[in-house]
Amino acid sequence: MLVWSPAGRRGFILRGDKMKFFSGKLKSWLFLSPMLILVTIFFAIPVVLTVILAFTDMDYRFIWNFVGLMNFRDMSTDFLIPKVLLNTLIYTFSTLTLFNVGMALLISLLTTSISDRIGVIFRSLWMLPRLTPSVVYGLLWLWIFDPTKYGLMNNLFALLGLPPQDWLHTHPMMIIVFANGFIGASMGMLIFTAAIKAIPEDYFRAALIDGASWFMIVRKITLPLIKWQILFVTAYQTLSLLASFEYILIITDGGPVYRTEVWALYTYHTAFSSFRFGYGAALSTILVGIGVLSAFIYLKLFGFQALVQKPRIEVD
Amino acid sequence: MPEIRVVNFSKHFGKVRAVDNVSFDVKDGEFVALLGPSGCGKTTTLLTLAGIYKPTSGEIYFDDQLMNNVPPKYRNISMVFQNYALYPHMTVFENIAFPLKAKKMSKEEIEKKVLEVTKKLMIDKLLDRKPMQISGGQQQRVALARALVKEPAVLLFDEPLSNLDAKLRMMMRAEIKKLQSDLGITSVYVTHDQAEAMTMASRIAVFSMGKLVQYGTPDEIYNEPKNMFVAAFIGNPPMNFMENFKVQSKDGELFATRGDIMVKLPPKAKEVKFEKTEGLVLGFRPEHCKIAKKEVENSIPANVYVLEPLGRDLIVNLKVKGVGGESELIKIFAEPGMNFEIEEKVYIIPDPEKLHLFDPETEETIL
Structure with a gap:
């Protein structure tokens, strides 16, 4: 059953537990995704790479050689x-x-x-x-x-x-x-x-x-x-x-x-x-x-x- | 305590004439209200008295000293603001102590004075709280304490009660009046609430669009309004106005007439020189009328429209047939115990002594 929620926050929602999940949590992740993708590519991945790189002795030959501390x-x-x-x-x-x-x-x-x-x-x-x-x-x-x-x-x-x-x-x-x-x-x-x-x-x-x-x-x-x-x-x-x-x-x-x-x-x-x-x-x-x-x-x-x-x- | 004199004072902000050529005086120890709707220039006038604004032209005197260029610090004044302006990061004690700290008073003396004033205002148990942690009524008292603690010569109030609920406002109204008369501090009180001005002030300055319209005792303002603006602004419900009246004389008496309506004017009307005798506005207050169920001489026929019972009083809303088919709404205080039916035909008998006539073009009072 399609129901219009007057608060307007969820828009049209389908009654039932399954659909509530889709309209609630999934939708918020959907709206967050552009920002999350940008942060992941341009911040999280470089940070992780830098930290990993810190445990190598990589030089101009670009070899991943792990040397610990x-x-x-x-x-x-x-x-x-x-x-x-x-x-x-x-x-x-x-x-x-x-x-x-x-x-x-x-x-x-x-x-x-x-x-x-x-x-x-x-x-x-x-x-x-x-x-x-x-x-x-x-x-x-x-x-x-x-x-x-x-x-x-x-x-x-x-x-x-x-x-x-x-x-x-x-x-x-x-x-x-x-x-x-x-x-x-x-x-x-x-x-x-x-x-x-x-x-x-x-x-x-x-x-x-x-x-x-x-x-x-x-x-x-x-x-x-x-x-x-x-x-x-x-x-x-x-x-x-x-x-x-x-x-x-x-x-x-x-x-x-x-x-x-x-x-x-x-x-x-x-x-x-x-x-x-x-x-x-x-x-x-x-x-x-x-x-x-x-x-x-x-x-x-x-x-x-x-x-x-x-x-x-x-x-x- | 000084006497305040405002002479031909104007304040312009760019092209806006916030206050235009205003003169009035406040006697030593007097409580004066500046009354008017928002944007009429009353707060601008108050802030100029405080020294926050400088006059564009005109003079402000405290006693015989010209104050135009004296900074607020040296005016020996205090002010209570509409939103109280309590510093949010300071405790109640620090807020009240602030003006004394600015005077570089000793710690012991500050403590003594703050305790004294907070006891008087019954807020001595709140000294360690922040303004956000006390109620609106308590904040009001703190603001008052901060104003009183430095024992100013002049107290300025900028709509101090407008943020309180109705019950608290009535209480604080009486309390501020009592405090002021006990301390005898020259006070100027800005308000848009005519009831506040009428009950508290010994004189009222009515402002409209930057001009001082009338300055007088509450009695004068109420009984002898200078124009339709003052007549309508003072009183609750306001004065009733009926348009298109003619002044006619009959058997040596003067009457105001419209169609078959005929009301007798008071004897003092004979002394008035009428420049116009037609198209005048008749005014009378809701409390200066009687209602009769049967037709009597010099009355205005009307139909009952709505009843507004107030417990002690009953306001009867009446429709009077106006010129050109439109009807005018008139509010009257009925005598207790009278009963009315909706649409019932009744007769308004205004008290002839309390009748007013206005010129609709200039809005000035004729009678």
Whole structure:
């Protein structure tokens, strides 16, 4: 018997246990399938392959030769690992705190405190790097810090009567942090701005009338109310910074002498310059582990439990 | 406590004239209501008093000090918001302590003051809860406590009772009025509920489309409305209007007539200079009439349409034959104990002292 269910969720259903299964569970899997297929092909399979690959010593001959934990043992004796680990830590931490979260928050707080029109102009300017192709953006930074007198910074230095500097040799880490930060801040800025604008105007009005200063409003009202967005951006950007290396590749290629070689770039170099696919896969596996671990730490740090407290309403 | 003076105040948002050339004053310790439908400019006026908006033109004075450019912080005001604006991530205690913290008061003093005000408002047992964990009525009290704790010179209310259920609203109405008169804080209260304005305020400013239509005591607003808007806005059910009346004199008395309807106007009508004597609107309140079952002089014949019993009162809905066949609906409070049949023919006898006449074009009151 065909029955129209008024809730409309199941559409036409056939009465009987067998048909209920088809209309219920099977249909939900059917609707999920396009996404599931994409995730399987482009995420699950590569992850599984990478992990399997990590237990081989595959090189340019592409032979699946399983060597057990050898790659991981090699890592413990690899003299570059401590250097790469420290670089990754410095790069991720400084870009994240100074730019991707810090600068993003600052821009959002400032541009939502001034008139809307000027705020939009400022925020649009910060979006420009996103519209620029990575290679062009990378070359732009190379030109800014060009060691000859034609670089932008050296031009400015010349105006002050100072000699040209070889920036890429003296401050390579600073340059890659700046390059990644200036582009990375725009994502946090977008999310924080949207979150701040979603806070009901009356909270700010109440605080102003109650005599709070701008700093007190930011500290006691705005920041606590956008806590979840800050958590999200911090976690997301940590993962994306850990995995990203394209600007470093273009600007310094990890140099000079491994001074900007971060974990993801080292993985890339190992796999695609030295053609040690097995060792590269093992390095990747560790990186994924670090990412997952840091996401859990963030959840704990921001007190997920406190946010899902039960209501205690009683009728009086 | 200061006296508030608003002089020729206008506020425009782009091309929208939210408030247009409004002037009124609030005396020291007075409770004034700004009354009007939504979008009439009453909340804009309140937010300008608070210092959130700056006037486009005109002046706001607290006593003799010009306040136009004084930030909210230095106005010594408090405000209760419609949705209470309680900070969701802070406990009740932290919410109430917020204005004192902004003043950089000592911890002991803050604790003492918060306890004092929460005891008075009977919310001292909720101090560790978050706003989401208390009921709407309790939230209202917390908002009130936060407004009172810093002992402001001026209290501003923005429809504070509109989110409460009817019973709680009646209770809080009396409670806020008592608190205000006990503390003697100059108060401005925005509402769209005429009953709230009538019961609580010592004076009411009626707003319509950004303009102040009438400013006076509840008595004046009720008995001498300036125009049809005020007449219709105040009172529940609102004033009845009947169109197309003529003013005629007979035997030295003035009458309002339409067809065979003839109602006597009060003696004071003789002092009015009528610019028009035709096509006027006759107005009378549901409570200022009697209903007779037999025809009497100076009455309006009508048929019973619907009865609305309210327990203590009975509202009788009547149809009166209008001009051109359409009939007008009139609501009258019947005397207790009267019985009516649907379609029964009755006669409305308006109290001549309480009759009004309006010009339908300008909507201004003539009588």
